[in-house]
Amino acid sequence: MNYTSIKDIDSLSKWVKSAIKIKSKPLKNKKLGKNKTLGMLFFNPSLRTRLSTQKAALNLGMNVMVMNFTNEGWTLEFEDGAIMNQGASEHIKEAAEVVSQYCDIIAIRAFAGLVDKEKDNAETVMAGFLKYATVPIVNMEGATGHPLQSLADAITMEEFKTEHRPKVVLSWAPHPKALPQAVATSFVEMMQLQDADFVITHPKGYELNPEITKDSKIEYDQNKAFENADFIYTKNWSSYSDYGKITNSDPNWTVTADKMKLTNNAKFMHCLPVRRNVIVTDEVIDSENSIVIEQANNRTYAAQLVLQKILMTLAPKEANKTKKSKKNK
Amino acid sequence: MNYTSIKDIDSLSKWVKSAIKIKSKPLKNKKLGKNKTLGMLFFNPSLRTRLSTQKAALNLGMNVMVMNFTNEGWTLEFEDGAIMNQGASEHIKEAAEVVSQYCDIIAIRAFAGLVDKEKDNAETVMAGFLKYATVPIVNMEGATGHPLQSLADAITMEEFKTEHRPKVVLSWAPHPKALPQAVATSFVEMMQLQDADFVITHPKGYELNPEITKDSKIEYDQNKAFENADFIYTKNWSSYSDYGKITNSDPNWTVTADKMKLTNNAKFMHCLPVRRNVIVTDEVIDSENSIVIEQANNRTYAAQLVLQKILMTLAPKEANKTKKSKKNK
């Protein structure tokens, strides 16, 4: 079992229930991970993911080995058949097979480069580990998705939703730097598994990958989208059609208290880190309706659920055998 | 309970006694930290503090998560109300609240910038975490103090002092780089809690913050200061009045064997790292009277005492609740 995409969730409602159960007794399965090792490989910076995933593993009694590939390891080659006489010192094939021998689960963070759409869509790093690793892979944010984040988002919405079928709005907001679409993409995929009135709002030109959004509703008028919303999930992303570019930085898209007044007393969500007074005003993020801190707290339980599910699939490891055959995926 | 300043010590003599007791049986409280997590956040390099604090936490059975903010995380914004459209990706408010959910204690290292006296005196990073974190904070060297170092210094002096009221000299020494005043400042504050004949000696222009030194004796003649001293504590710092500048690099201030002859067979102390033959000659630091290695060893027990005291104040954590209310400080 891997967890690299929202598609790896068989039943979102069951997963969310299990995660909430874990949250109520986080140390209950402290023995499950005994003598199991999580390898966390970072190709990009990380705060929440780094600490919450580590914490989740510790709650399960696992050992954790953290490695920043960019400054602690070697530059990797991902192309099959490459003549490696340039910058890369090691091929993903060896790296993934070797690390699989030291770890029972490998978690990977590798952001989109935002230069080459095709390459990003191919999820070079994640796909390389999926192809060559012989142990389960967990996605700690890839080029096109951040499924641990979206699972935490689902848990948080479950905790804060009221009785009726909620209206959930994913709203683009401006940002001074070009950011990946990963969080928004996984959020859309996760929402498509929910019974909700789901609306995406952004300026024209900021349409997400249409193969992902499919028939999810897009409303270009942010005010209209906010009407009667129960959850406002804000996030910036760079253009997908004009790939990786900032084509709009209109401050009118910043989430303000006035806009929140259009909603049904909506909860405000953001994956963090968030640029205050650019993405959202202090007034909104500091209000009672802001649940960004609770959302970040649920990162631990999302990760713990995923690790727990994987640990339960792991047959007792025969340590004296070199793992050569690829696992069933 | 936090430990961010010497002022957090209620009784120095009791703390020193407790630390010496811990040193004699460092694993006695191995269960106290079980399932508790120390988050160590570094905004600057660290050798002794990094390893001794980690070791202290392990001795108490804690989990440790180490993070170098500068290359592993996001640049933080510390100003309230800032429009975050520049370099900083995350506000201290979110960072501190979020990390508090993954850790039971947060330890922080954030040096003085030595450019803006007011900003350094405001202890921007430490104060930000104190304001927004919901778990205890430990200072692993801030802009204006290094209280874990000074506690280790007090332990070391207690171990090596003879019967009588000792004469303790804090002596400035030259250094090729501008260094913070933090170690010297905390040392002065710690000495003011001791029954000792305490003298600070440095060239004119190197007066420490007068709000700290108060009526502690300053002697500008180093030789005179050294007379009959029992402990020579050497440390460089940059000018406080001409803030962060090197206004003197007179090699006559280097601690030599000849100067040590003026003392009452004094012990030589330094917090390390030390520049040999600039701060102190090889002859002195390699002599029997040098206790710098013992001093560094006590870093573990100073940290362990502080962590132990904090752990004992922690109510059994309700893991399923998001901590929203600020702790009593």
Add this chain to the structure above:
Amino acid sequence: MNYTSIKDIDSLSKWVKSAIKIKSKPLKNKKLGKNKTLGMLFFNPSLRTRLSTQKAALNLGMNVMVMNFTNEGWTLEFEDGAIMNQGASEHIKEAAEVVSQYCDIIAIRAFAGLVDKEKDNAETVMAGFLKYATVPIVNMEGATGHPLQSLADAITMEEFKTEHRPKVVLSWAPHPKALPQAVATSFVEMMQLQDADFVITHPKGYELNPEITKDSKIEYDQNKAFENADFIYTKNWSSYSDYGKITNSDPNWTVTADKMKLTNNAKFMHCLPVRRNVIVTDEVIDSENSIVIEQANNRTYAAQLVLQKILMTLAPKEANKTKKSKKNK
């Protein structure tokens, strides 16, 4: 006991047998390392060594503290008597003595600089720690040797050798960057302890240190060397005589399937990371005869054997005493 060179192995055959035994039950000595701490200090990048040594320590129940000296600590001075008014902030003497107080074993990686042969041969960093540390030292690749790698190589050859006395070929191969001789050097020293037909092959000018190779056979015709070989161990290194230079990058030295046909169905070995289609063709490294992944797996058991041997020599540590006297080496 230290492990800084192949010379520290008293009986290679016994060590290899013990390592294979450990591999069959890697968690058998989980209690041996309880409350013992391994400090891993990196002056250079590392993937396999970083993770396998950590894994080995965890298998023995040890605590591990990892530190990258280059960006997390201070620049060290190694010269005795230096007037430290330049870049280095701390002398190896203090660093080694201090870290010895926080760790029970110190493991170090410090590559050759490939500029100053004399300095590299002096193993400045490793020798500094050996001289001043008061706890055992493990070499995770120094300037002139990589004995953990060679021990893993010996384990791997033992597992894959057939009945008869094997022919083992160490073959140089081209590489775009100048690499240290460390791996090749330790391999030669290890092979000199084995009963095998051992041949080194490389272009003229790539002779390794003659004080190491002694009377080991050198064959300048790679094809001739490969004839009837049972193991082809490939590795690039820069020139030793024209120190640190690339004097040849002849692609004819790349290990190809055609060359492997000259052998006795030889196993292909490489320490990794390996440059595909420069050092060796995809066809060879992806063939059934390639055992590079198994070889990397044995890094864990080589490290675990070394740590286990050292742990068994450690007297119960008197934690309340400062270690001042140097250990027996």
